[in-house]
Amino acid sequence: MIRHHPSAETLLAHAAGTLPAGQALVVAAHVQGCGACRAELARLEALGGAVLDELAPEPLAAEAFAAVLDRLDAPAPKPPAPPRQADLGLPAGLRLPAALHGAEIGRWLWVGPGIRYSRVRLPWAPNENVMLLRVGGSRRVIPHSHGGAEFTQVLHGGFTDSTGHYGPGDMAEADHDLAHQPAADPEGCICLAALEGGLRLPWRGWRTTRRHG
Amino acid sequence: MLIRRVATARDRQAFAALFKYFAPRVKAYLRRAGLEPGEAEEVAQEVLLSLWRKAESFDPARAAPATWVFAIARNARIDRARRNHGLPGAPEPEEAEDELAPSAETLTLTAEREARVRGALGQLAPEQQKIVKLSFFSDTPHAAIASELNLPLGTVKSRIRLALAKLRAALEEVR
Numbered sequence: 001m002i003r004h005h006p007s008a009e010t011l012l013a014h015a016a017g018t019l020p021a022g023q024a025l026v027v028a029a030h031v032q033g034c035g036a037c038r039a040e041l042a043r044l045e046a047l048g049g050a051v052l053d054e055l056a057p058e059p060l061a062a063e064a065f066a067a068v069l070d071r072l073d074a075p076a077p078k079p080p081a082p083p084r085q086a087d088l089g090l091p092a093g094l095r096l097p098a099a100l101h102g103a104e105i106g107r108w109l110w111v112g113p114g115i116r117y118s119r120v121r122l123p124w125a126p127n128e129n130v131m132l133l134r135v136g137g138s139r140r141v142i143p144h145s146h147g148g149a150e151f152t153q154v155l156h157g158g159f160t161d162s163t164g165h166y167g168p169g170d171m172a173e174a175d176h177d178l179a180h181q182p183a184a185d186p187e188g189c190i191c192l193a194a195l196e197g198g199l200r201l202p203w204r205g206w207r208t209t210r211r212h213g
Numbered sequence: 214m215l216i217r218r219v220a221t222a223r224d225r226q227a228f229a230a231l232f233k234y235f236a237p238r239v240k241a242y243l244r245r246a247g248l249e250p251g252e253a254e255e256v257a258q259e260v261l262l263s264l265w266r267k268a269e270s271f272d273p274a275r276a277a278p279a280t281w282v283f284a285i286a287r288n289a290r291i292d293r294a295r296r297n298h299g300l301p302g303a304p305e306p307e308e309a310e311d312e313l314a315p316s317a318e319t320l321t322l323t324a325e326r327e328a329r330v331r332g333a334l335g336q337l338a339p340e341q342q343k344i345v346k347l348s349f350f351s352d353t354p355h356a357a358i359a360s361e362l363n364l365p366l367g368t369v370k371s372r373i374r375l376a377l378a379k380l381r382a383a384l385e386e387v388r
Contacts, residue, residue, distance in 0.1 A: 008377040009370060016349045017287040021303070042276070043384070046330040048287065049280030051349050057237030058244055061254055065232055068258050068265075069225070076266050080301055102304035124295050124303040 002034050004170035006151075011037065015044035021125030022194030026151040029097035029192055030171040080123070088118060088132070090190070094156050097192065105132070114139035120192070129195040135159065135184040145179035147197020157189040216278055220268035228265055235279075236261050239286045245350040246290050256293050260286045277327040333383035341376035348373060 006014070006027050013019045014027045031037045086107040090096070096105075104123065108116040114136030122128055132155075135141060141159075151173055158167040161180040166172050174180065176197070182189075218227035239260045243253035263285050271281055292302035334342060344358055351357035358373075359366045 007374075009373050012345075012348055012373065012377060017291050018348075018351065043326060043330055045284055046277065046280045046327050047334060047345065047380075048283040048349050049277055049327065050331045050334055051346050052238050052242055052283045052286070053279045055238050055241040055245070058241040058253075060236050060240055060257060064236065064254065064258055065229065068232065068261050071262055072225075072228075072265055079304065122303075123301050124292075125300065 001167075002036070002169040004164070004166055004172060005034065005037055006030060006171055007173055010173060011040055012044055015041055015048055020128060020194075020196065021122055022128035022130040023149065023151045023196070025099050025103070025120075025122065025128075025130060026153050026171065026192055026194045028099035029153045029155075030169070032097050032099060033169050083123065086118065091156055094190070097153070097155070100192070103130070108134065112142065115141065131193055131195075133189070133191050133193055135182075135189045137186045137188045138184060139188075140181055140183045143179065143181040146174060146176050146195060148176050149196045150174040150178075150193060152191050152193045155190045155192060157187045158185040159183060159189045159191070160185070214273070216264070216268050216271045216281075217273075219265060220271065231264060231278075232261050235264070235282050239282065242283075242286055242350075243290060247351065248290070248293070252293065256289050257286075260289045263289065274323055276323065280327065329384055333380050336383045337376060337379055341372075341379055344369075344372055344376045345380065 005011075010019070010023075010027060014024055014031075017024075019027065031041055080102070083102060083104040085103075085105040088105070088108060100120065102123065104121040106119040106121070108118050111117050116134045118132040118134075120130040120132060122130060133141075135157075151171065152166070153171045154166050154168050156168060158165060158170070159182040160166070161172075161182040163172070163174075163178070163180070167185075215227040215231050218224040219231065236257050240253050240257040243256050244250065248256060260282070264282060267285065271278070275281075276284070288303075295302060334345065337345065340362065343362065347358045347361060355366060355369045355373075358364065358369045362369075364372065
């Protein structure tokens with residue numbers, strides 16, 4: 001049962017293609033597993049179709065059609081080689097969302113007791129801060145706030161913070177003004193997260209870290 | 214069904230008709246999204262070329278033609294911005310494997326959904342229609358909406374939320 005979904009504005013921005021790539025990846029991972037959001041996204045894309053239909057046409061150059069006709073029989077560009085993805089030793093039955101297929105996935109790195117992270121690098125947006133996080137049973141993540149929005153999709157297990165409990169398939173959308181200390185469920189938690197502007201940890205000074213948008 | 218004819222028969226007449234209708238609208242969309250005229254022209258041609266190549270993957274049970282073309286144009290716009298920074302495009306989104314084959318029922322539902330969405334958009338107040346439309350055009354939609362409608366930036370998010378709520382209410386009404 002999915003209880004936490006992306007906000008209406010976020011889904012609209014996803015349909016419009018205006019979300020940063022990292023956030024778009026997390027939303028795509030959520031939508032893949034959420035029938036309600038798939039239907040809502042289909043409606044919002046239909047809205048995009050309606051907007052396209054209603055635009056005042058802008059004529060193309062006179063030779064445009066001939067130019068395209070000339071290219072119809074050219075071979076389509078080859079898809080990129082599959083990216084390097086570390087074997088993460090995921091729990092049986094857990095598969096990474098299809099949205100991650102083009103992403104490079106690093107091995108688990110230790111960040112603190114019971115907490116590991118794996119860097120997710122998007123070849124098409126290498127500066128986006130995306131990661132898989134694995135938090136051991138009942139562990140607490142260090143308290144932090146964010147330089148920007150933090151989107152988190154739960155893939156396995158779950159966590160609780162001041163905004164509620166998040167289980168498999170749930171997506172959390174945290175603003176830069178949320179300071180929280182998520183605690184994993186007894187069975188632990190694996191999630192996909194996109195961070196804007198990095199984490200702000202208390203001992204590094206909340207206010208001194210760089211802030212984007 | 215023109216896209217079907219392109220997919221199954223590689224029908225160039227059908228493609229010409231699609232080009233005539235969609236290419237100028239795609240170009241208009243790209244111009245509104247901030248591309249320079251020359252770049253919008255190039256990308257519009259690429260979008261129509263993609264339409265030819267991907268016609269087989271068009272599924273009328275999932276989207277109306279304009280909705281499908283919109284998605285291709287949107288992705289082409291994003292990929293162009295990435296290429297301008299020397300980056301590769303994102304891979305094609307993959308279909309979930311457990312998706313069921315379209316039935317006649319879902320086909321009707323798609324047509325209905327598209328009609329309902331258009332009806333609902335038409336029912337919104339002009340300012341709300343404008344907010345929804347502007348949301349589709351810009352990489353910084355909130356800032357663009359704020360400057361075009363002369364609203365404080367902080368108000369824009371709540372206006373978008375309001376417009377979407379109205380849209381949903383209108384969708385429920387016509388159901």
